[in-house]
Amino acid sequence: MRSVTAFAAAILSLLVICGVARADEAKQGGILRIYHRDSPGSASIHEEATYSVNVPFMPVFNNLVIYKQDVAQNSLDTIVPDLAESWAWSADKKALTFKLRQGVKWHDGQPFTAADVKCTFDMVMGKSPQRFRKNPRKSWYDEVVDVTTNGDYEASFNLKRPQPALLALLASGYTPIYPCHVSPAEMRTHPIGTGPFKFVEFKANESIKLTRNPDYWKKGLPHLDGIEFTIIPNRSTAILAFVAGKFDLTFPTEVSIPLLKDVKTQAPNAVCVVAPNNVSTNIIVNSSNPPFDNLDIRRALALALDRKAFISIMFEGQGDIGGAMLPAPAGLWAMPQEMLEQIPGYGPDINANREAARKLMEKAGYGADKHLAVKVSTRNIPVYRDPAVILIDQLKSIYVDAELDVVETANWFSKVARKDYALGLNLTGNAVDDPDQSFYENFSCNSERNYTNYCNKDIEKMFDEQSQETDLDKRKKLVWEIDKKLQEDVARPIIFYGRTGTCWQPYVKGVTVMVNSSYNGYRYEDVWLDK
């Protein structure tokens, strides 16, 4: 409880810091230097599923609507107009109409119109002759029948049924508007947007450069002359370079808690913020095959977890325990603590949980003299491998002898898709703190990202029910029920949500680290350098 209070205080102070920064007179000019953790696969946000692309390329674009960039917690209340001047729901809540801004130009001088909005979403929904190579968020718009235009400055999303969360999805950093006249292939290598910064160059494994858009439709913005990202995959080198003053900002949410200590020691003036990133570390269980087709064994697995141990070992206590939705106070949809603790495996008495787990294992035919041998598959990356090792250790307490099976990234997804695993340790990042994104993407029967093939038609009906609910309080209660049921079904046991750090030099102003998504806060038009 104390850590929750401290965390809430940290969020408040962060908001105060941001407010103070804005109270100052913003200075124009300067290049913001950021190191980038890896070389993005392409520059096309719509075709990628990593914030390695959002961070450098979100400043190139605008959305229809966007989460307010100086508010740390994304919610429906913090959504503001972007390329849309306003929006309105129809009376039956099945159409969302946007009035678009006039006089906006693409970076190549072409005018922005409603046709660009239609083009973008036709491509995302797979209805356009122009196709993306990859289209990872097509399922976000499953309820959208089509996007229609009315003249050059009005676009409507027509839905199969009400979906209040559509606005939340449209406000994500993953939902920029693309120009009709530029092909997807060009957008991968030379993106054209309407945003505050123009693309200059992207040298793979080297750097990404953006320059100020002098014709940006928000007068007086951006404050910076440009942004330069230097790609430094080696974390030690990157942190040393930040400490030595070569960079103004670390790659967002990429400084681990132990590294944060180093930064604070070596660069005491640096401003560092630790925040949740809405990435859950979870277990994927292959329930199609023995032994995990047995619900008792799956439940025993969930009961064996000592979540606090994971958090103290990996994050020095800086993590959160929750269900499918990000825990409070950062998360908007987390079930209350007392409800969470009722779920098997979430109670505070670990020994009692494990005793119950052993009974379930004995019921399934295992015991002290007959252990269950399994492999825990995971990607060969420290953030995956480290918790997998802890998991293996914890499973020993319930007669499970697990062995680590590390899989190269190139083979990980195909292995999971083939169901060629028994147990896996996985990380799931949620771009939008909204149940529609999390539930449909990870737990819906036909979702391509439902790695475990968990399929419960009753729950699926509840997904639709909550998705259509316009009363926020009622929707929250439905979401809690669904989340509880998902954990009880051991659909994809959530172990923990980590927190990570972002640091910047004291002269960098206007940076806000978002606390319930790592995908939405990189427009950088308000950032300025006080030097």
Add this chain to the structure above:
Amino acid sequence: VFAYIVRRLALMLVTLVGISIVIFFLLRIVPGNIVDILFAAAGYVDPADKANLQRELGIDQPLVLQYLHWIIGLLHGDLGYSYVSEKPALDEILPRIPITARLAALALLFSASVGIPLGVISAVYQGSRLDYFLRVVSLSGLSLPSFWLGLLILMASVSLFGSIPIFNPNPQTFGEMFSTYVLPSIAVGFRSSALTMRITRSSMLEVLRQDYIRTARAKGASEASVNFQHALKNAILPVITVIGIEAAFLIGGLIVTETVFNIPGVARYLVEAIRWRDYPIVQNLVMFIALIVVLANFTVDMLYAVFDPRIRYTD
């Protein structure tokens, strides 16, 4: 002499063809390809999209056809396109070559200019404190991994000077140029300088015991003349061999050093390309490296012939 060179050139050609076959098929044996990786990064797979992309990249064709396509392109100077950046492979590779070449040349220069004189000194003063000290230095050079040495250099630089010598694409001053290339080249060349020193020492010790050295001394030649003109000239052959081999193996050290010092050279790019299974980049880069290695060996063979005229007749 002509026949000797032709024989060597023919062997080079056969080696390169062999390498092209090995690298092409080895790459295809490794599980996963660019399409798997692209979809893994997106966290989903759509079979239709996957098939489209495989067709677009030409990796759905039979392997033999793909190989022939690559080789014919290579002979016409068309290296294909990078799967990841979608830019011509040549445009991706060419700008990186001078960076790595400078680094490798400086590392070899460091290795030879430090290793050979210290090896000679160590041999001449065999058994002295100086000899023991130099042997400890050379042993440490062989034992310290270059990534560790690189990180130490970076940390020392930040701690002592408050600055970090990571890559600067446009160095303005000599200091910037120095920190850009010299420190990384020391990190990568330290190991091979240690090896060069040890080989020079042992080779010199063997030569210094020869009768003709005693004769040279008896004739009243100066110590410097005996050591460098008479002894070193004859002891240098194994050293040249080692430097040639080291030039070939340098790429391993460069991968690590380019990563630690964040130098956008060929070696680091190769690792990234392998990670993405970016076949056109990997194939062409490996062929390029193979060409360098084969040329280095060819040069060593030629130098052998220059230093020891008997070789060209007996080979």
